[in-house]
Amino acid sequence: MSAVLELRDAAKSFTMHLQGGLRLPVVAGVDFSVGAGQCVVLTGPSGAGKSSILKMIFGNYRCDDGQVLVHHGGTTTDLARAEPRRILGLRKTVIGYVSQFLRAVPRVPALDVVAEPVMAEPAARAQARAQAAALLHRLAIPERLWGVPPVTFSGGEQQRVNIARGFLPEWPILLLDEPTASLDAANRATVVELIAEKKRLGAAIVAIVHDDEVRRAVADIVIDVTRFSPAA
Amino acid sequence: MSDTPDERPLLAAQGLSKRYGGQLGCRDVSFELYPGEVLAIVGESGSGKTTLLQLLSAQLAADDGRVLYRTRDGVMRDLALLGEAERRFLFRTDWGYVHQDPALGLRMAVSAGGNVGERLMAVGWRHYGEIRHAAADWLDRVEIDRARIDDPPRTYSGGMRQRLQIARNLVTTPRLVFMDEPTGGLDASVQARLLDLLRGLVGELGLAVLIVTHDLAVARLLSHRIMVMKGGEVIEHGLTDQVLDDPHEAYTQLLVSSILPA
Numbered sequence: 001m002s003a004v005l006e007l008r009d010a011a012k013s014f015t016m017h018l019q020g021g022l023r024l025p026v027v028a029g030v031d032f033s034v035g036a037g038q039c040v041v042l043t044g045p046s047g048a049g050k051s052s053i054l055k056m057i058f059g060n061y062r063c064d065d066g067q068v069l070v071h072h073g074g075t076t077t078d079l080a081r082a083e084p085r086r087i088l089g090l091r092k093t094v095i096g097y098v099s100q101f102l103r104a105v106p107r108v109p110a111l112d113v114v115a116e117p118v119m120a121e122p123a124a125r126a127q128a129r130a131q132a133a134a135l136l137h138r139l140a141i142p143e144r145l146w147g148v149p150p151v152t153f154s155g156g157e158q159q160r161v162n163i164a165r166g167f168l169p170e171w172p173i174l175l176l177d178e179p180t181a182s183l184d185a186a187n188r189a190t191v192v193e194l195i196a197e198k199k200r201l202g203a204a205i206v207a208i209v210h211d212d213e214v215r216r217a218v219a220d221i222v223i224d225v226t227r228f229s230p231a232a
Numbered sequence: 233m234s235d236t237p238d239e240r241p242l243l244a245a246q247g248l249s250k251r252y253g254g255q256l257g258c259r260d261v262s263f264e265l266y267p268g269e270v271l272a273i274v275g276e277s278g279s280g281k282t283t284l285l286q287l288l289s290a291q292l293a294a295d296d297g298r299v300l301y302r303t304r305d306g307v308m309r310d311l312a313l314l315g316e317a318e319r320r321f322l323f324r325t326d327w328g329y330v331h332q333d334p335a336l337g338l339r340m341a342v343s344a345g346g347n348v349g350e351r352l353m354a355v356g357w358r359h360y361g362e363i364r365h366a367a368a369d370w371l372d373r374v375e376i377d378r379a380r381i382d383d384p385p386r387t388y389s390g391g392m393r394q395r396l397q398i399a400r401n402l403v404t405t406p407r408l409v410f411m412d413e414p415t416g417g418l419d420a421s422v423q424a425r426l427l428d429l430l431r432g433l434v435g436e437l438g439l440a441v442l443i444v445t446h447d448l449a450v451a452r453l454l455s456h457r458i459m460v461m462k463g464g465e466v467i468e469h470g471l472t473d474q475v476l477d478d479p480h481e482a483y484t485q486l487l488v489s490s491i492l493p494a
Contacts, residue, residue: 060473060477
């Protein structure tokens with residue numbers, strides 16, 4: 001199987017200028033690849049750098065070293081070196097990221113929060129909303145909330161809106177940061193199903209999952225990130 | 233921006249510098265702005281943000297460097313070499329300029345419809361009914377009650393004035409809009425509404441925007457890229473969430489860490 005996403009010897013540290021230039025190494029020598037239809041689950045204790053690795057892949061953390069290669073449409077892009085415009089282009093069509101918390105925009109109703117990534121074309125709006133509605137329904141968000149901005153939702157409801165938003169587009173690469181953390185058993189099962197569907201569609205997935213049962217259900221490869229600990 | 237973005241920039245700044253007497257306005261600023269791209273210029277008061285915006289919009293002459301702009305014929309033109317009439321034409325047709333103080337961008341004693349319609353007349357619209365109709369449409373789009381079309385903006389609230397200024401600027405479908413602290417001085421709830429409106433319009437119209445703000449939340453919500461200025465220089469420049477989530481320079485780290493969580 002050919003890799004869709006490849007990390008080669010990637011490293012990340014923070015230099016905290018406000019703390020007298022304190023340097024905090026986060027990860028080093030991060031090296032793994034993900035093929036189409038494959039789910040890599042990152043494990044390790046809190047603070048080991050799991051979320052940092054996802055952010056290095058998505059491009060909101062800059063790598064000090066190494067490469068983050070995305071193979072798509074016959075071209076290879078190194079996200080660690082790519083121009084901002086190139087990264088934004090890939091985020092529109094290639095790389096999706098479900099963060100731990102929904103960054104809700106005031107006044108935008110839940111349905112449009114979910115539909116937004118696939119609503120670029122005005123002609124596609126009705127269809128995008130219909131797909132968003134179906135996904136919200138599957139994730140047990142009651143219809144009376146669809147027209148309401150999610151700012152006032154509970155943590156679990158916000159997370160499900162976030163998941164719907166992340167799973168609606170057909171992204172070839174999907175990054176999931178604890179997608180089931182605050183969900184009940186029924187919704188956890190739905191998310192497991194959604195991940196399985198994405199894999200069947202050929203998505204390359206990197207996920208952080210704490211729940212053992214969920215991890216067993218979705219993981220093809222488990223990587224303990226303590227092996228990328230810069231001290232080791 | 234699509235996956236295959238337009239490869240030609242709309243505007244390019246090359247080594248721009250400006251001094252006021254002995255004092256530095258800004259130094260050696262270079263960047264490119266592409267169609268549909270929103271670039272936020274952030275930094276504290278006095279960091280040179282507004283000077284830079286004025287240089288970029290040809291309201292101020294640079295001591296050094298130049299600004300190139302791609303006119304609708306596809307040619308990159310040096311703004312300093314354009315005649316006054318050509319520059320004015322750009323301002324009327326291709327550009328918008330949203331001031332922090334709406335009173336600077338509006339005619340306060342003229343009706344709202346007149347404020348919006350004036351820009352259309354400047355680009356050759358003559359039919360009164362059509363102008364009024366277009367103005368009313370734009371009042372709708374910026375969420376101002378059509379019934380207020382004949383009222384002058386001095387009778388409007390601050391948030392309404394700012395929305396009217398935006399309508400006046402966007403009615404001629406410019407390709408590039410300059411914004412100088414567009415949400416400054418507004419209440420939080422009014423700000424949120426304005427931001428949401430701007431975000432929608434910018435995406436829908438595919439506008440390129442240069443926005444000066446000291447509010448990082450505004451930059452996060454609206455912009456694709458950020459330039460951080462300090463003492464007249466650009467000290468950090470990159471993808472918006474990269475600069476805000478992983479700031480490298482001491483000053484940017486200070487700015488980011490100074491935000492009070494809501």
